[in-house]
Amino acid sequence: xxxxxxxxxxxxxxxxxxxxxxxxxxxxxxxxxxxxxxxxxxxxxxxxxxxxxxxxxxxxxxxxxxxxxxxxxxxxxxxxxxxxxxxxxxxxxxxxxxxxxxxxxxxxxxxxxxxxxxxxxxxxxxxxxxxxxxxxxxxxxxxxxxxxxxxxxxxxxxxxxxxxxxxxxxxxxxxxxxxxxxxxxxxxxxxxxxxxxxxxxxxxxxxxxxxxxxxxxxxxxxxxxxxxxxxxxxxxxxxxxxxxxxxxxxxxxxxxxxxxxxxxxxxxxxxxxxxxxxxxxxxxxxxxxxxxxxxxxxxxxxxxxxxxxxxxxxxxxxxxxxxxxxxxxxxxxxxxxxxxxxxxxxxxxxxxxxxxxxxxxxxxxxxxx
Numbered sequence: 001x002x003x004x005x006x007x008x009x010x011x012x013x014x015x016x017x018x019x020x021x022x023x024x025x026x027x028x029x030x031x032x033x034x035x036x037x038x039x040x041x042x043x044x045x046x047x048x049x050x051x052x053x054x055x056x057x058x059x060x061x062x063x064x065x066x067x068x069x070x071x072x073x074x075x076x077x078x079x080x081x082x083x084x085x086x087x088x089x090x091x092x093x094x095x096x097x098x099x100x101x102x103x104x105x106x107x108x109x110x111x112x113x114x115x116x117x118x119x120x121x122x123x124x125x126x127x128x129x130x131x132x133x134x135x136x137x138x139x140x141x142x143x144x145x146x147x148x149x150x151x152x153x154x155x156x157x158x159x160x161x162x163x164x165x166x167x168x169x170x171x172x173x174x175x176x177x178x179x180x181x182x183x184x185x186x187x188x189x190x191x192x193x194x195x196x197x198x199x200x201x202x203x204x205x206x207x208x209x210x211x212x213x214x215x216x217x218x219x220x221x222x223x224x225x226x227x228x229x230x231x232x233x234x235x236x237x238x239x240x241x242x243x244x245x246x247x248x249x250x251x252x253x254x255x256x257x258x259x260x261x262x263x264x265x266x267x268x269x270x271x272x273x274x275x276x277x278x279x280x281x282x283x284x285x286x287x288x289x290x291x292x293x294x295x296x297x298x299x300x301x302x303x304x305x306x307x308x309x310x311x312x313x314x315x316x317x318x319x320x321x322x323x324x325x326x327x328x329x330x331x332x333x334x335x336x337x338x339x340x341x342x343x344x345x346x347x348x349x350x351x352x353x354x355x356x357x358x359x360x361x362x363x364x365x366x367x368x369x
Contacts, residue, residue, distance in 0.1 A: 083139045085102070162188065164316040176257040181263055188339065352364035
């Protein structure tokens, strides 16, 4: 079979892949569609130090083709969304419904594939850039067959990372105000989750002006150019100190209740803090390099109870939260189809990457039929 393989130098479409039979508690999924995420591109550039060769891809959906012994949550023929969270299901975090904090979800390097007869690694416990992959049963979430797999494939990463930061990591209340810093696939889902939560003002920020139309389609009430040197002042002009209408009151009062930092850059995080009202929270979603640091003044926290928190993969629990998003979609309250800017055959992977970097698409989806 074919797949997109990290060779140690680049990502290439190769033939000669095979996947082993499922063991106890494992599932073989025939992949129908897979979203291309920045993490895949980063891995393909060798930045993660992932071993090679490795089958890439972690945002996918397909049809169950084979199950191992003991699997009860899915059957052959079921349509499923694949989650990267290969959680243990038994630790304190899993028992509390917080599998993103399960230590077992990190790494999960294995060699379930062969490439021309030689061992080949997986990636992110998923490896969906191939025709057939193997995952643990806890990673396969059954969905109704009327949901297009080209849309469903985005739920396991991009959708849940953005929407989950709002719905499961935050406590957004009706009428709250928010900034979403970065309007790619993840940011758009944070925006529409804020719409679902009935936030009163949703301010989208991006350095690509062409993203304004999409941001507003998904629920943004305002759009600002992230390249503007006075971006903090522009946000505060929209949500000023309510006592006298000034941009800032005591201890920098005024501003929004929430800022979702999808970019993960020190300058963005620092700006995000300056946009917060008392009691507000910066939620860091983006993942900068391992040595990146930022500095924040104590006075922005003391006396006014601001917070900065991290969020991994939307802090979601797959079998609890993915069906919720899918049901919102089926009721017309959550957009998935609109996230898919274009579909591409597997062989056009590098075209997806080009279009992603140009800012011309929300999400590109590879198809395998």
